[in-house]
Amino acid sequence: MKPSRLRDELIEEIYLIPDTELAQIYQMIHDFRLSSEKRQDNLKNTLKFAGNWDDLTEEQFTKLSAQITLRRQQASRERRNDESIADLH
Structure with missing residues (x-):
């Protein structure tokens, strides 16, 4: 419409x-x-x-994207570990 x-x-x-x-x-x-x-x-x-x-080259952009993904995965693992430790207390 x-x-x-x-x-x-x-x-x-x-x-x-x-x-x-x-x-x-x-x-x-x-x-x-x-x-x-x-x-x-x-x-x-x-x-x-x-x-x-x-102004990033394709290679720079690819590396940056990979770093972002890695950092998010690490942060997620750290949060899960923190939650596991909190469950023990």
Whole structure:
């Protein structure tokens, strides 16, 4: 469904909502919109850092990816070991 048609459908549905429920519906839509905007802002801020990797060669990028994977595995093992030690106490 095209966005313009979907908006029309939403407006028609809103007209069918009892007046006593309008404030609740408004708040829900408003919160949803703000949340969506915040997600978009977070995505934009995160993507700013993606450009920092543009100057890496393919080999450097591959090594970096391997290091990240290794460090995550090590951190995961350490957390599991810490949990095992805590279980003993």
